[in-house]
Amino acid sequence: MSTAAPKRTRAEELRIALADDIVSGRLAPGFRLDERELAERFGVSRTPVREALRQLAAAGLAETRPHKGVVVAPVTEGRLHEMFEVMAELEGVCSRLSAERMSPRERRELEALHENCARFMRSGAAEEYHLANEAFHGAIYRGSHNGFLADNAFMVRSRLGPFRRAQFRVVGRLGKSVAEHDAVVQAILRGDGDAAARLMRHHVAVVGDASADYVASHRPEAQAAAIALR
Amino acid sequence: MSTAAPKRTRAEELRIALADDIVSGRLAPGFRLDERELAERFGVSRTPVREALRQLAAAGLAETRPHKGVVVAPVTEGRLHEMFEVMAELEGVCSRLSAERMSPRERRELEALHENCARFMRSGAAEEYHLANEAFHGAIYRGSHNGFLADNAFMVRSRLGPFRRAQFRVVGRLGKSVAEHDAVVQAILRGDGDAAARLMRHHVAVVGDASADYVASHRPEAQAAAIALR
DNA sequence: GATGATTTGTACGTATGTATA
DNA sequence: ATATACATACGTACAAATCAT
Numbered sequence: 001m002s003t004a005a006p007k008r009t010r011a012e013e014l015r016i017a018l019a020d021d022i023v024s025g026r027l028a029p030g031f032r033l034d035e036r037e038l039a040e041r042f043g044v045s046r047t048p049v050r051e052a053l054r055q056l057a058a059a060g061l062a063e064t065r066p067h068k069g070v071v072v073a074p075v076t077e078g079r080l081h082e083m084f085e086v087m088a089e090l091e092g093v094c095s096r097l098s099a100e101r102m103s104p105r106e107r108r109e110l111e112a113l114h115e116n117c118a119r120f121m122r123s124g125a126a127e128e129y130h131l132a133n134e135a136f137h138g139a140i141y142r143g144s145h146n147g148f149l150a151d152n153a154f155m156v157r158s159r160l161g162p163f164r165r166a167q168f169r170v171v172g173r174l175g176k177s178v179a180e181h182d183a184v185v186q187a188i189l190r191g192d193g194d195a196a197a198r199l200m201r202h203h204v205a206v207v208g209d210a211s212a213d214y215v216a217s218h219r220p221e222a223q224a225a226a227i228a229l230r
Numbered sequence: 231m232s233t234a235a236p237k238r239t240r241a242e243e244l245r246i247a248l249a250d251d252i253v254s255g256r257l258a259p260g261f262r263l264d265e266r267e268l269a270e271r272f273g274v275s276r277t278p279v280r281e282a283l284r285q286l287a288a289a290g291l292a293e294t295r296p297h298k299g300v301v302v303a304p305v306t307e308g309r310l311h312e313m314f315e316v317m318a319e320l321e322g323v324c325s326r327l328s329a330e331r332m333s334p335r336e337r338r339e340l341e342a343l344h345e346n347c348a349r350f351m352r353s354g355a356a357e358e359y360h361l362a363n364e365a366f367h368g369a370i371y372r373g374s375h376n377g378f379l380a381d382n383a384f385m386v387r388s389r390l391g392p393f394r395r396a397q398f399r400v401v402g403r404l405g406k407s408v409a410e411h412d413a414v415v416q417a418i419l420r421g422d423g424d425a426a427a428r429l430m431r432h433h434v435a436v437v438g439d440a441s442a443d444y445v446a447s448h449r450p451e452a453q454a455a456a457i458a459l460r
Numbered sequence: 461g462a463t464g465a466t467t468t469g470t471a472c473g474t475a476t477g478t479a480t481a
Numbered sequence: 482a483t484a485t486a487c488a489t490a491c492g493t494a495c496a497a498a499t500c501a502t
Binding site: 008009012050051054055057058059066067079082083085086089093146147148149152 | 280281284288296323378
């Protein structure tokens with residue numbers, strides 16, 4: 001028995017590959033997604049490429065204008081702040097519901113995942129911390145026992161992926177992040193939904209501000225402006 | 231000069247038309263969306279139809295299984311409750327932010343829209359009330375001063391469209407709805423974000439429960455089961 | 461501002477995969 | 482279980498629109 005044959009269609013594989021390239025930051029916002037070039041690069045015709053691009057656009061990862069082509073969704077500074085605010089709210093709701101609904105088993109798992117984060121933070125293993133952090137937040141999404149909410153939260157989180165990476169540059173951020181996680185976990189474990197929501201909102205807001213500021217100060221235009229000011 | 235030429239593509243027009251048919255309830259969940267039939271009916275080839283179907287699927291309005299065709303997204307009872315819960319939370323957030331951020335002008339407009347609802351409720355004008363109600367909620371979305379949040383809230387609201395219609399069947403619901411609106415408006419006007427959020431969550435939860443129950447008891451399966459029980 | 465090059469949008473035929481008998 | 486039928490997925494060709502010259 002191996003993994004059940006995925007039986008994916010070409011368009012799906014393209015969508016997954018491109019989405020991964022976008023959320024990982026390998027394809028920068030504004031980058032032109034040329035149908036022909038992608039078709040050639042992936043060894044398929046333009047048809048599945050077009051379908052993949054349309055789906056990316058519908059997911060908000062790309063923008064398409066009739067007869068003008070598709071580009072990786074350019075995210076303005078303002079929109080970035082808005083997205084982080086929504087992510088903070090969504091995760092806040094997930095935390096509140098988790099505090100109310102998590103089973104004892106889920107609570108134990110949450111604690112374990114939190115301890116994982118703390119361990120990697122102390123050992124300074126950045127990549128491992130990142131994965132553990134994703135798992136931690138994912139557990140809180142699922143803990144809400146609302147699949148639709150979890151899907152939405154995950155979608156927003158994915159779209160913010162390329163921008164969240166920036167925060168790790170800020171020294172000492174990981175340690176504070178874990179401390180904030182701890183407060184959220186304690187609130188969830190004692191069933192204090194309002195506190196859990198408030199603490200999680202604060203945590204994500206901090207991450208968002210750090211990321212948005214970092215991104216803003218490293219944009220090409222910002223760079224040019226900074227140079228011009230010298 | 232006349233209205234600037236929209237210059238829409240066929241696929242876009244199809245997507246809009248089909249989305250409208252779905253959210254209005256003219257196309258019932260589970261309905262089979264056949265490429266050839268739609269192509270024939272709209273007088274276009276299958277290609278734009280496919281693109282439209284893909285976009286509908288990405289937006290959650292349709293479901294597509296590889297090689298198995300596309301159907302209008304069937305919404306289980308559980309998922310319906312989840313969606314209403316998310317809508318309640320999103321609108322709650324919008325209300326809290328509106329309480330904090332609405333300009334004096336926006337607050338006056340909100341009051342006016344609320345009074346519109348009350349008027350149509352008293353005169354029993356169902357269709358007009360529906361439109362006024364949409365405008366009321368839309369004002370609160372915009373009042374959050376977060377376009378991304380407003381977009382998401384609007385999207386969820388649209389997807390719930392076909393199910394929310396049901397609530398109007400419940401006698402006396404409109405009057406209670408307006409009373410709930412009033413409490414939300416008062417909280418927003420006095421800048422009490424937490425109260426506004428709580429009251430709006432409650433309002434949408436009530437609407438959701440009423441709608442979900444109504445829908446559940448009117449589903450074909452439920453009908454069959456009810457008949458079998460006689 | 462017109463024209464040509466380039467790219468996207470549409471049409472339609474073929475192949476592939478799934479579900480029937 | 483194999484084969485057949487059918488709908489979808491893909492590929493190629495053409496048309497339309499945009500942008501640059």
